[in-house]
Amino acid sequence: MVYSFKVISSTSLFLIMISCVNIEASQNLCSNTVCSLNEPVIRFPFRIQNRQSKSCGYPGFDISCGSSNETILELPFSGKFVVQAIDYARQEIWMNDQKNCLADRILSLNLSGSPFHGLYHQSFMLFNCSPFDHRKYGLNPIACLSGYTYAVFALSSSRAVYALQNGNSSCNFIRLVYVPVNWPLYQQILSWDFSEDLRLTWEEPRCGKCELRGGRCAAVKTNSSEVVCSNVPHQGFPRSALYAITTAAGVPAVILLLALLCFICGRVRRRLGGLPESDSTVNTVPVVTVAGLDGATIESYPKIVLGESRRLPKPDDNTCSICLCEYKPQETLKTIPECKHCFHSDCIEEWLRLRATCPLCRNSPERLPPAGS
Template sequence: MVYSFKVISSTSLFLILISCVNIAATQNVCPETVCSHNEPVIRYPFRIRNRQSKSCGYPGFEISCGSYNETILELPFSGKFVVQAIDYDRQEIWINDQENCLADRILSLNLSGSPFHGLNQQFFMLFNCSPFDYSKYGLNPIACLSGYTYTVFATSSSRFGFFLQNGISSCNFIRLVYVPVNWPLYQQILSTDFSEDLRLTWEKPRCGKCESGGGRCAGLKTNSSEVVCPDVPHHGNGSDWLPILYTLFLQMVKYCNRSSRRSGGLPESDSTVNTVPVVTVAGLDGATIESYSKIVLGESRRLPKPDDNTCSICLCEYKPQETLKTIPECKHCFHSDCIEEWLRLRATCPLCRNSPERLPPAGS
């Protein structure tokens, strides 16, 4: 039996269904992966080259696995670095040198052409000094840049830099470098060997809010630079969307069938729908859903939580005069129509996955 979708609401439902299927499929074909045991977990916006398709990552976030299965990030103008850790919530990555001489790499570091920039950046003065008893000054030499007849030091303290250049005649100023350090900005460092990781961050794609809310950021298959935030559990594979998708499909078919019968376009028989087994999904009852408080947004679109400006069900930003509904247990807001439909199908908050309490039966 062929159905003709002539009603706007049924078409919208069909598009939502297709969108959800694409999101679930994206989660299935792009699982988390690692180069080896104890290495950082790789997922969107990063992808491992030659192991995952381009749609699994955002442009500029390619990762490779080294000869010892270490995780490698290659910067366009600075070469390869070992990835020590990735914080997807904060959108931060820690990198270091493969040859254990990060200071040498810092001298030629160029982050242009990459999506990354330093989170904490600080100026350091480098000095080349003839051998002297530096231990009594509390200095920490850069061993991999030093030799038998000279020692290299780095300091961010202008006072101590002046002392090295003028108080110790055997020290010569090399150059000033701007370093994306791992410590808070403007902290005065007497001496460092740059052995700690470089701490970088990125602005696009903005996946931090999605990740911190329990979702997993993903790119559309048709355009990996367009980002969506499927509301799936941390270790889900997308399969728990299937009961909801199936139920939405049944509702769509039934609605279109009723509309066509009223217009005389289809016979009265509803056998196609009746032969499909019914999927039972445990949702909330109508009385419980109706008891949740509603909010009508004003022009300021101000909500109790300032970051809640997007409905995580339909992924659309809230607009003035729209009606929102709040789940009382967790205070998460959604479009009223979106959350009502969701809770009829599943008795969990789309964001935190907590199960709202049901109203006691009447008369109890």
């Protein structure tokens, strides 16, 4: 049997090596940056315009620095917002209004044309009322929309409307609005003053797992939707080195090299007793994958972001039964719809990938029907 291998000239190999060096150099230009001290760190998928090249960011994630060096994100149909914080691992961003009236901005918020969306949405009834002792009824007016002779309230339930009517005030219904909130509907807020930061998330690019593993995402090329996770500790050969080997040695040699690397990694993982990555293309433990829930079902479960009060649908749910750690403010929890039990989002996702049962009641959650069924 005769094998034919593609032979490249020394000049071509030199050009390949130079291109690999250029790739590494361009990645170094996309280092972390900030608009000013104490401002959020900006890195992929975000980039600061006129300070970093387009290859350093992802379409729709352009950042600018304001006149006071504040971090600004402009939404296509809602204008500019001040960025307060960015959680790259959870893919969440906190924003507020430059003029300190977030309520006015939220009431006309339009996220279409942007990669961002709310964690949850809830409907609110707006009322304009004459002054009364609203604190007696647990109601909070929207300060920046209210005046000396009137107060504006955003109510989320009929119970809140009843409390407002009992205040013996003259109220006029303005309109019904649908706004993003940090909590699901069963939080039962009486009224909301819109004083908290606007918290949004994004789905693409999916760099959360890369960030959790200590890596950094980067675009394959400018304006490309394809991203690569790099700089992960103990990740093995750099992408540029594998590219050079692939081009120079040909496909057969690379297949042999990858097989050898997979064999070595498998031996090391078995020796260390580690589990395989959940997104691995080679499923080394097929029984585990079959026993757990699929990714689509797990992603469909509602998330809860804890506030300072750490209120949950069930008062006794104050500790994650998987990691045995008490919940803290600003942590993201996930709820199993059938039994309403809450857990840390990362904990329950890993659990459900391995076991299709609730850790507390052992009930089996329902799977989503296959796509197209």
